[in-house]
Structure formats: C-alpha cells, structure tokens
Amino acid sequence: MGRAPCCDKSKVKRGPWSPEEDNTLKNYLEKNGTGGNWIALPQKAGLRRCGKSCRLRWLNYLRPDIKHGSFTEEEDNIILTLYGQIGSRWSVIAANLQGRTDNDVKNHWNTKLKKKLLAAENYTNLSSYNSSDLNHNFSINSFSRNYSTMDSNTFTSLMDPNLTNLNLVVPEMLVQESDQLFPLQSLLEIQENGAIQLAQDQEDGYVMDFSTGISSSYNYDLVNGFDFQEKFIGADDTNYSSSFSNYSTLVQLQAHNIPDIDQTFKGFEN
DNA sequence: AATATGCTCAACCGCAGGATT
C-alpha cells in the first residue's frame, strides 16, 4: 500500500514564518540537506510545519542563491519573450533567470509585466489568444483595426527595406526554428509580391502580403519609432474584414529598431 | 489625520504525474 499522510493539518503551524523558524530550517538543511524527503523533514528539524511549507520556504526564500530585489530590464525582456513562447510555465522561465524563483517570476508577471504587455497590446488593438501551438504561441491573434487600403507609395519604413536579418524579440532557438520553417522576406520582396498597404495614419500603419499563403505584415509606429514584422500561418484568408479572429496561428512577431523596449512600453502604461 | 483603494509578495491550495508500496 501507499505511504503515510504527510502531516496532520490541524497540528501544524501556518502563516508567515518567524525568524526563529527560518533559522531552524536553514541550519538543519545546511547540515543535513533534505534527505530526499520533505514530509519527514519538519519533525527531524524540530519544526511544527508541513513539509510542503518547509520546501516552499526554502526554495522561495531561504536558499543562499536566491536573488532578492527588483527585476532588471534584461530580466523583464527574457520573461516577456519566454512568456510569448511558452505561456505561464513559470518554472521554465525562472530556470532562465539566475537566482529567481517561479513564484518570484509569477508575482512579477502578475503585478508588473502583464499590465505592460496588455497596455502595449491595447495600443495596437491586439487582443490576447492562446494558441494551441506551444512552440509559437505569442498570445496575439485577433485584430480590430479599421482597415483601409492605401497607396503603397505612402509607406515609410523605419528599417532598411532590404533587411531580412532583423533584431528579434524572440530568443535565438525559436528564431532559428522559425527561420527554417518560415524564412523572412525583406520589405522590398513583400512589396514586389504585390503587398498592399493598409491603415496608415499619423501614428502607425502597416503593409501586408497575402501572396504566399504565409501572411506577412510590416507594422510601423511613427511616434515611438519601431517596426516589427508578423507572420501568420494556418489560414489564407484574403477575405479578411475587420477581424482576424479566425486565424489559427501567429507564428512569430519580430521587432526591429527598438533600442529600449521597456522605454517603448512605458509610453503605453496607464 | 483618517479612510479608501491599490499594490506587492509570501504563503497556501489543489492538481498532475511520477514514485512507492
């Protein structure tokens, strides 16, 4: 049969840890380690706590390699990027940030970064979407712009129109994978393929190419100074109207000319 | 100064999957 229950919840202390309890747990673990059994640990260490609570306290707070304090911009960018790829797999994201725990990353996301991303998405009228494709779920799918075809001569990109090797927001692994599957076209190539320009106003606009089955669009923001390219697969919907809600997968979003992405987002907050 | 509201983050909860008996 199975093992004994881990603890009697009516007999263990709950709530915030006292400095004395922290010391007891820390001293015990530094001398003895976990012994491979968190459930038995509190009794051995002389703590009236559930083993699960001890584990959490150690992993999230007492471990010597934990980094306390605010997140750097570089860490923010890593979180944003990885969240775009894999969603809320906090332990995986935390593993890419030295000294940060999944709880830390999760809290930071819920209190800071989510708002930042939502503000940016609202600005571009993109609503969130959970793609079923785990490798490419940048969580953006449906548009609600007012579309109007414009003369392509009026398009002005901030990036080199011959450029295909963009600075990417997504990490290298995904970039390589995506490049193999869906190579980037330069803006000139897109225009030569009969791209149409849509929705340019005083602040932003973009060019879209439906000729390949993989829809590409260049978006550009004249106020904040960045371009980015989006690619879609899974649908060849040339009869789009005011929404892309039927699009199945957004492959990737690639950005260029964002010297300080955090600075760019700041303008969208509140 | 008092109260309301918002924010942060440590801690808990419940579940899934693997391990153990």
Place this chain on the structure above:
DNA sequence: GAATCCTGCGGTTGAGCATAT
C-alpha cells in the same frame, strides 16, 4: 496492477504596506 503518497507546479489569496483622496 491498484492504491496511495510525494513532489513540483501554476493559480489564488490575503495581510501588510504604499499611495490617493
């Protein structure tokens, strides 16, 4: 193979603090 437990994970909560009114 079944029953049960353990571990790790993501979601959620709520106390305490900060800021606004």
